[in-house]
Amino acid sequence: ILLGCRMQTLTWLSITCLCLEAVWAVPAKEERSKAEKPKAQLALHENLELDNYDLTLDNYGEILDLSNYEELYDYNDFAPKIEVGTLAPRPKDPAALPNLSTTAETPKLQPPSTTSSAHPAPISTQALSSCQICLCIGTSVYCDDTNLENIPQLPPETTYLYARFNRISVIRASDFRGLKKLKRIDLTSNFISWVDTDAFQPLLNLQELILPENRLTALPQLPPSIIRLDARLNRIPSTGLQPEAFRELKQLQFLHLSDNQLDYIPAPLPNSLRSLHLQNNNIQTMHEDTFCDSQDHSQIRRALEDIRLDGNPINLSLFPKAYFCLPRLPTGQFF
Numbered sequence: 001i002l003l004g005c006r007m008q009t010l011t012w013l014s015i016t017c018l019c020l021e022a023v024w025a026v027p028a029k030e031e032r033s034k035a036e037k038p039k040a041q042l043a044l045h046e047n048l049e050l051d052n053y054d055l056t057l058d059n060y061g062e063i064l065d066l067s068n069y070e071e072l073y074d075y076n077d078f079a080p081k082i083e084v085g086t087l088a089p090r091p092k093d094p095a096a097l098p099n100l101s102t103t104a105e106t107p108k109l110q111p112p113s114t115t116s117s118a119h120p121a122p123i124s125t126q127a128l129s130s131c132q133i134c135l136c137i138g139t140s141v142y143c144d145d146t147n148l149e150n151i152p153q154l155p156p157e158t159t160y161l162y163a164r165f166n167r168i169s170v171i172r173a174s175d176f177r178g179l180k181k182l183k184r185i186d187l188t189s190n191f192i193s194w195v196d197t198d199a200f201q202p203l204l205n206l207q208e209l210i211l212p213e214n215r216l217t218a219l220p221q222l223p224p225s226i227i228r229l230d231a232r233l234n235r236i237p238s239t240g241l242q243p244e245a246f247r248e249l250k251q252l253q254f255l256h257l258s259d260n261q262l263d264y265i266p267a268p269l270p271n272s273l274r275s276l277h278l279q280n281n282n283i284q285t286m287h288e289d290t291f292c293d294s295q296d297h298s299q300i301r302r303a304l305e306d307i308r309l310d311g312n313p314i315n316l317s318l319f320p321k322a323y324f325c326l327p328r329l330p331t332g333q334f335f
Contacts, residue, residue, distance in 0.1 A: 129153045151175035164188040171195040189213040195220045228254040238263040274303050280311035292325035299325040
């Protein structure tokens with residue numbers, strides 16, 4: 001009995017020792033794994049040179065190797081495979097198939113007619129109002145550079161007309177009939193060679209008539225309301241002016257007829273005149289009464305301060321009595 005008790009005691013002691021050894025082995029294993037982990041991480045980052053770590057577009061490929069980046073993932077698991085074809089799947093219901101016998105035929109293109117012209121016929125400006133081919137703002141009509149060949153039909157309230165840089169060649173009396181409010185007509189740089197005599201005379205409110213750079217050989221009658229007449233760069237000779245054409249124009253202040261074919265100064269000139277431009281003509285002589293009244297030596301003509309006669313074959317020093325009433329001598333040749 002005593003021997004059996006001792007054997008039992010030794011067995012329990014052996015079991016107890018094994019349990020204690022197992023308990024002590026677990027913390028030791030954890031400590032060893034913790035000690036080995038920093039060494040492995042340090043070895044992993046040795047190639048990164050963290051002291052000089054500067055990630056830019058130039059060294060991005062050197063620091064991070066992306067050459068086999070796509071091999072780390074298998075994208076075939078995420079998206080189903082799709083077969084791409086050129087034909088749509090056949091419908092299950094045969095009735096859904098289109099009936100080719102009932103489909104509409106593609107219309108055939110008709111050949112161009114041999115009778116039709118290659119370009120559309122030009123639209124006559126006489127059949128259109130000015131606001132269809134020009135720009136109308138308030139009572140002003142702007143028709144600059146619109147290839148006009150004649151004056152379009154203007155609204156009755158038109159006050160200012162600008163039709164510069166066109167192909168207008170003739171001005172008819174009917175072009176401005178009934179336009180009682182017209183104050184300015186600007187037809188600069190056209191092909192005007194003819195103007196009806198009474199085209200502008202009925203326009204009793206017309207103040208500015210601007211006709212430079214045309215082909216005029218004569219001036220029409222002007223209304224008494226005119227203040228500015230500009231007919232530079234035309235072909236007007238002295239015979240193209242009516243006798244004493246400017247005498248009764250009591251409001252005329254600016255008369256510009258330079259670069260024409262005038263042989264003499266168109267006297268008499270109204271006392272209202274302030275500027276007279278006659279340069280580059282063919283004027284060779286003048287009368288003593290052209291600007292001043294030779295019988296009235298007390299006369300002073302203060303308004304007429306700008307007279308241009310340069311570019312003419314006239315010696316102004318030969319006519320000293322013609323300027324005594326003027327505040328300034330004409331511009332031109334004095335020798």
